[in-house]
Every structure is written in structure tokens, then in C-alpha cells.
Amino acid sequence: MGGPDRSGRAVHPAVDRVHVVVPDGIDDPARVSGGNRYDREVCDDLRNAGWTVVEIAAPGSWPRPDATALDALARSLDALPAGDLVLVDGLIASAARPVLVPRSGRLRLVVLVHMVFGGDAVDERDELAVLAAARAVVTTSAWTREQLLDRYALSPARVHVAHPGTWTAPASPGTAGGGRLLCVGALAPHKGQDLLLAALARTAGLPWRCTLVGPLDRDPLFVASLQRQAGDAGIADRVRIPGPRTxxxxxxxxxxxxxxxxxxxxxxxxxxxTEALATGLPVIAAEVGGVPEAVGRTASGVPGLLVPPDDSDALAAALARWLTDAEVRCRLRRAALRRRETLPDWRTTGRRIRTVLSAVGAERERPPLRTEW
Structure with a gap:
């Protein structure tokens, strides 16, 4: 259970038991997100591998918690045995410096970083303090790892990558004309659906229909603006917005x-x-952040078209190329089917997470904390 025994020697904690701190409602289909999906798959994999997993749901508006949310998290962690492993979702961890840093000596904290806040919603000093106090940090992409190491003075040996996995899925049959367009993600400014609608307006003379799948409650004003934008462009009857799908x-x-x-x-x-590529779908995407890493490359080339970010003209040109060039569609479909064969599955992700947790659980002494933040 951790802590000293009667002789004063440190007792090695169980390395197949972990407490996982996740946002409250991660299984709510109305609140679907990549981070929630990732957390659920990891928890399920740990259980399937024989680990004891205790989920701690953290209520509150993370990453901007109020005092009540911080107090609830503190009480949950204070109830845990000393020395236990605790894996904390970064949405919570980055904003929980007052709770996590003082408890980092008693608990074996590992932070799972889905995104770097770095002053956006969370103060850089708070994020650094939590990451420096953690025994290990797991990121979901190499790009995110590089961002952390560039921004913060963290030990590279303590920052790991566990890419999201996929599950095997039937290949999409596709259509000859390629006009069925799909966009998946919360309808919010950072996902850029307004850029897509602007690009679609420029290609209104081509045959296409587009579906925007994703939660509608993250920014209702933005959703309303998308509906107005589609109406003003005369393409509302060709754009479907069905809400979240899981x-x-x-x-x-x-x-x-x-x-x-x-x-x-x-x-x-x-x-x-990667979910789309798992079904053999090519991708037209803004070349931003970890997107090129997810798209990947095959012996048949890149399974998609990458365009500059925040550029609706470039996106329109890529869509027009896809819709008008059958040879391009065939080439990208071949590449997508090849990429489908090389995607990691969730078991691979789980093994990586377990390796990190096991290493942290095997540590007998707390490494010294950095204090110059």
C-alpha cells in the first residue's frame, strides 16, 4: 500500500493498481471528445490486462475549475493510500496545481496530456509546476511532446508518447464521384467548420454533400453562425448537421x-x-499541429491532401481537386487503404501506457522536484 513498514523501510506499492482521474461524464454521448474516448479506451485496456482500475470522476468546468471542484479533487486524492499510482487527465491536471503539487510527494502522479495549454486557459507557471511534479508525462502525439519539451524544462526521459489507437473497421465502399464529404469534431471555432463552409461556397458548382458531425453545445453561438453562413451561401440544403455520433x-x-x-x-x-483512415477514407486536412503525424505516409504516398491552416481558399482548391480529378481520388484511396494496415490499435496504446505506469510504480524513491518555475 506504500509508506514505511514497522522497520521503517519503504514498502513497494502495487504496480498493477492505478487510480485514473477523468472528467466527469466521459461516457456521456452528448459530451463526446477525443480526450474522453482516449481515457475510456485506456481504462478498459488496463482492466483487460488484469490491472485494478479505480476511476475518479472530477466534476467541474475544467480547465477552469472553481474552488468546489478543486476541493472535491483534493478530498478524493487524500483518501488514497500513500505511494499509489494516479494517472490524471491533463484537462484536469494542468489546472490543478494547488491540489496536485502538494500531494506529488505522497502519490505517484502521471499526467496524460492531450493538449498543451501554455497560457491559454491555464497559466504557464501552473502547467509547468504540475508537469514538473509528475513522475512521468504521457502525450498523445510526438508533436505534443515536442511542444512540451520546447516550452518547459522537463526531462525528456520522463515525457512519453502513446498514440491513440483504432479498431478494425470495414472499408468504406466510396462512390465514383467522391462527393460525400464528412467532417467530425465539436462544432467550435478551433475546429474550423466556418473555413470549411467558406470553401464549400467556393465549390458550390461541383457535386457534393457535406455532413458536420459533432457536439453542438460547446459554442452555440458558433453553431448558429455556421447555420447562417450556410444559408447566406445558398448551400444549407447540402450541409447536414446531425449532432454528436458515437x-x-x-x-x-x-x-x-x-x-x-x-x-x-x-x-x-x-x-x-485515424478513425477515418481505419475505414480506408482519405483525408483533406489543414497541416497544423499533429495532423501530419496522424495522416502518416505510405509506400503509395500520403493518404490525403494537406493544406495551409486557416486558409479557406487553399481548402477550396483541395476540395475542387478531389472532386474533379478521378486519378487523384484513386491514388489517395489506395494510400488510405495501405495506411489502414499500419495504424496502431488500442492494445498498442495500452501497452505503452502500462509500460510507463509500471516503471513509475517500480520507483522506490521520489525523484527530486524542479523548483525553478
């Missing part, structure tokens, strides 16, 4: 599409990209 319903959207469009302004990886 599980089999989301797989149906992938199978019914010809290409995934990712117009994001920021993206640390892009789980929708």
Missing part, C-alpha cells in the same frame, strides 16, 4: 463518406483522422 452510428457516417475533411485551426493529433 460507436456504430459514427461508423455508419464513416462508411457513408468518401473523404474526411479536417479544417482545424489547432489539432494536437486528430483521432477522427
Amino acid at each position: 460507436g456504430a452510428a459514427l461508423q455508419l457516417e464513416y462508411r457513408g463518406a468518401d473523404v474526411l475533411v479536417v479544417p482545424s485551426r489547432t489539432e494536437t493529433y486528430g483521432m477522427a483522422i
Whole structure:
């Protein structure tokens, strides 16, 4: 259970038991997100591998918690045995300096970073303090790891990558014309659906229909502006906005599409990209953040078209190229099917996470903390 025994010697904690701090409601289909999906898959994999997993749901508006949310998290952690492993979702961890740093000597903290805040919503000093206090940090992309190491003075040996996995899915049959466009992600400015609608307005003379799948409650004003934008451009009847989709319903959207469009302004990886590639769908995406890492490359080339970020003209040109050039569509589909064969599955992700947790659990002494933040 951790702590000294009667002789004063440190007792080695269990290395197959972990407490996982996750946002409250991670399984709510109305609050679907890549981070929530990742957390659920990791918890399930740990259990399948024989680990004891205790989930701690952290209520509150993270990453901007109020005092009540911080107090609830503190009480949950104070109830844990000394020396226990605690894996904390970065949405919570980065904003929980007052709770996590004072407890980092008693608990073996590992932080799972889905995105770097770095002054946006969370003060850089708070984020650094938490990451420096953690025994290890896991990121979901190499790009995110590089961002952390560039921004903060962290030991590279303590910062690891565990890419999101995928599950095997039937290949999308596609259509000859390639006009079924799909965009998956919360309808919010950082996902860039306004850029996509602007690009679609420029290609209104071509045959296409577009579906925007994702939660509608993150920024209702933005959703309303998208609906006005589509109406003003005369394309509202060709744009479907069905709300969030998960599980089999989301797989149906992938199978019914010809290409995934990712117009994001920021993206640390892009789980929708690998999910689409798992069904053989090519990708048209803004070349931002970890997107190129997710898209990947095959012997048949890149399974998609990458365009400059925040550039609706470049996106329109890529869409027009896809819609008008059958040879391009065939080439990208071949590459997507090859990429489908090389994607890591969630078991691979789980093994990486377990390796990090096991190493932290095996540490007998707390490494010294950095204090110059």
C-alpha cells in the first residue's frame, strides 16, 4: 500500500493498481471528445490486462475549475493510500496545481496530456509546476511532446508518447464521384467548420454533400453562425448537421463518406483522422499541429491532401481537386487503404501506457522536484 513498514523501510506499492482521474461524464454521448474516448479506451485496456482500475470522476468546468471542484479533487486524492499510482487527465491536471503539487510527494502522479495549454486557459507557471511534479508525462502525439519539451524544462526521459489507437473497421465502399464529404469534431471555432463552409461556397458548382458531425453545445453561438453562413451561401440544403455520433452510428457516417475533411485551426493529433483512415477514407486536412503525424505516409504516398491552416481558399482548391480529378481520388484511396494496415490499435496504446505506469510504480524513491518555475 506504500509508506514505511514497522522497520521503517519503504514498502513497494502495487504496480498493477492505478487510480485514473477523468472528467466527469466521459461516457456521456452528448459530451463526446477525443480526450474522453482516449481515457475510456485506456481504462478498459488496463482492466483487460488484469490491472485494478479505480476511476475518479472530477466534476467541474475544467480547465477552469472553481474552488468546489478543486476541493472535491483534493478530498478524493487524500483518501488514497500513500505511494499509489494516479494517472490524471491533463484537462484536469494542468489546472490543478494547488491540489496536485502538494500531494506529488505522497502519490505517484502521471499526467496524460492531450493538449498543451501554455497560457491559454491555464497559466504557464501552473502547467509547468504540475508537469514538473509528475513522475512521468504521457502525450498523445510526438508533436505534443515536442511542444512540451520546447516550452518547459522537463526531462525528456520522463515525457512519453502513446498514440491513440483504432479498431478494425470495414472499408468504406466510396462512390465514383467522391462527393460525400464528412467532417467530425465539436462544432467550435478551433475546429474550423466556418473555413470549411467558406470553401464549400467556393465549390458550390461541383457535386457534393457535406455532413458536420459533432457536439453542438460547446459554442452555440458558433453553431448558429455556421447555420447562417450556410444559408447566406445558398448551400444549407447540402450541409447536414446531425449532432454528436458515437460507436456504430459514427461508423455508419464513416462508411457513408468518401473523404474526411479536417479544417482545424489547432489539432494536437486528430483521432477522427485515424478513425477515418481505419475505414480506408482519405483525408483533406489543414497541416497544423499533429495532423501530419496522424495522416502518416505510405509506400503509395500520403493518404490525403494537406493544406495551409486557416486558409479557406487553399481548402477550396483541395476540395475542387478531389472532386474533379478521378486519378487523384484513386491514388489517395489506395494510400488510405495501405495506411489502414499500419495504424496502431488500442492494445498498442495500452501497452505503452502500462509500460510507463509500471516503471513509475517500480520507483522506490521520489525523484527530486524542479523548483525553478
